[in-house]
Amino acid sequence: MNELNALFRKRIHLPGSETITFEVLDNVLARTAKAIPFENLRIIENKTSVISKPYLVNKILVNNEGGLCYEINPMFYLFLIDNGFDAVLTRGVVYNNDTESYLTFGRTHVTILLTHKGQTYLIDTGFGGNLPLKPVPLSGETITSSNGQFRVQRSNGELGDYVLEMKLKHKDTDWKIGYTFDSRKPVTDLSECNAVQKIIVEHTESSFNKHPLITKLTDGGNLTLTNTSFTHWDHGIVTKEKIDRVRYKELLKEHFGI
Template identity: 25%
Template sequence: MSSSLAESVDQLDDWYLDRFDVDAYLARIRHPRVGPGVEALHSLHRAHVLAIPFENVDVVLGAHRGLAPETITDKLLLRHRGGYCYEHALLFAAAAERLGFRVRRIISRVQPHRSGPRTHMALLLGIDGEETRYLADVGFGAGMIAPMRLRDGDIVDQAGWPHRLTVRDGIWTLAKHTEDGWEPQHAFDESPARPVDYEVAHHYVSTHPASPFTGRLVVMRLSDGLSRRLIDDTLTVEHADGRIERTPVPLERLDATLRDLDVVLNASELAELRVHLGGQPELWSR
């Protein structure tokens, strides 16, 4: 797709920016208002990842209310909840655009070296007057804490785990360095996605039995040198130096563990989630 055509497609879609409260967003991530710049982009990206958890509670409970701007704002900004990639990326994109960054919303193929689907939402950001663009990926679980220059071979330490961007035949691949070498995370081209693309992908990810998010609880947090993952009833804490700790989470510790991960559920949500994880309804419905 030519650059001019791509830009015109970007401008066709209504991302509801006039209904976005950037001040409420900045308050949620505890960040001052800034203008567009490289330092500001890094600071905003980091603040978002540290403040808002990755979690799929609503998907597990079959209660996800969709991707409408008001729904995402209510959930992530007002109710101290997190979300998964679409919610994170749509929120960050709106904030970045309102603060003066150029934003392109894209859709990426997860685990491209296997049979992964094209369902992940990420962002390409630019700054007026600069040619360099950046991959912003605030919603890929416990993945990136900083944006990455869209430059072949660029390697960035992401909270202790090196990540690399490479390009071949117009397809960019984000890879993470593991003990087995560079493991692809997702791959994308630079074509702009549209709201309907995310609605379709969200429907699959939130309802299809083959989706990794419909059958199990997933909560992820990333901070410097530390990755925490709650998968159903097991909390895994991974350190950048290679140490891994796994702790069972009994149902009576579920609320406290979720709160430690900055996920705050109301009594009804918590009771339903406990039932999903194997509890008896009569024990948790009071």
């Protein structure tokens, strides 16, 4: 077992002796969502680096940080490849449900497509609190997890040929669009993630270069921390606390280990 494989298993508390099959990916995805937070702290602290395999291993598996989609999903993709899966990365465009329109500053979402027994599935470990926690087939079939319902529908849009839709548990009563992606345009080199990072870091409309955001899933829901608030969803009950800088640092360490 190579270093990446061993360190990833350690990070998500997965036994080194366990064989990773398609049937146990649900468990692996759930463990990943609870162990690795979705966060933008290096952007806020102006400490971003060039995306590469060694960088991702050091940041996420050695330093025990989290990351955004262009870091967490490539990390999970590398883990899948190491365990014998047929997977590729691809880029998508996130949908803003408030304005009912797709973001206009580029294909800034990086996600994973996995092929198993002739069927292609979407896998996402880097979409904040909107994680399916299971492989989602590109057949339109609805899958249900502890985080809600998810499906991937065909699309004729110019931005992609498929759309991820979701109905989050305790939050959504109707289907919402997550993002569109193009299954025909795989990311051929990990270095392409640097183009995504550049947009996220520099663009004025990016929501990730304004203030710190850290979130991760829990057994009962999810935790979200910013520099001004701490929100806890637990089995449909939400509590929100206004915080100062001292409390922010306390919560960052207590709940996210950062």
